[in-house]
Amino acid sequence: MSPAVRTYRGASAEERRTDRRARLLSGALDVVGGVGVVGLTVEAVCARAGLTKRYFYEAFADRDAVLAALADDVYAGLHGAIVASLREVDGDTRARATRAVEVFTETLDGNPAVARLYAESPGQPRLLARRDDAVDEFADLVLDEVLRLRPEDRERLRTAAVFVVAGTTHLVTRWLAGGVPLERLELVEQITRTGTGALLAREPTA
Known part of the structure; x- marks a missing residue:
């Protein structure tokens, strides 16, 4: 029997990770549009995405x-x-x-x-x-x-x-x-x- 999938507010852990990754990518594109590629930082991406660095590094190794x-x-x-x-x-x-x-x-x-x-x-x-x-x-x-x-x-x-x-x-x-x-x-x-x-x-x- 497969183990139960734990959910939070109706979303599984994998769904939440996928959503956070999409938010980070959307935030990164917003940063590039505003200040360019050179101006993109981890802090700026997290601020646009409304997420902490913990979640950034869960999805990506670096900028x-x-x-x-x-x-x-x-x-x-x-x-x-x-x-x-x-x-x-x-x-x-x-x-x-x-x-x-x-x-x-x-x-x-x-x-x-x-x-x-x-x-x-x-x-x-x-x-x-x-x-x-x-x-x-x-x-x-x-x-x-x-x-x-x-x-x-x-x-x-x-x-x-x-x-x-x-x-x-x-x-x-x-x-x-x-x-x-x-x-x-x-x-x-x-x-x-x-x-x-x-x-x-x-x-x-x-």
Whole structure:
């Protein structure tokens, strides 16, 4: 017979830990949105979450760990939103590419805290490494969900997909900082046109 699960106010210990972790991540994102990645401290996260350090260290080893978990959540959410949106597109490759870029830019433009975490990642070694991993993940998304390639074509275009995603990442980061004088729709159009041009010019030369 399984041991009884102890509850407190109707929630199990595991449910309470999960809730506290979510509150800490939400608090960390609020801190990043307010003072940036460099300004994030354990004390600030706990204050925003309304929890003590005891609960912080129950969930995370240190500030870098909470930043890494926050980045994981942001990239997973963005990846999921793009894939879900693409499943609703019946058009050609250009239409799917446009939708992917729209979701990407809308998400960052509509959430300043997420945009700040994204833009400031290169200044933090652990976050930079995670963003590099995300470039690879989104390159796979382009190959699988935008181009819908056959397995035999996939590897040949993977370098080009990484190039397009990395370039898009850099351009959108500059745009968020005000360094690219385009409206969002113009930015989407230019990224889509350039990216699909690079990826669709894939037939090998004789």
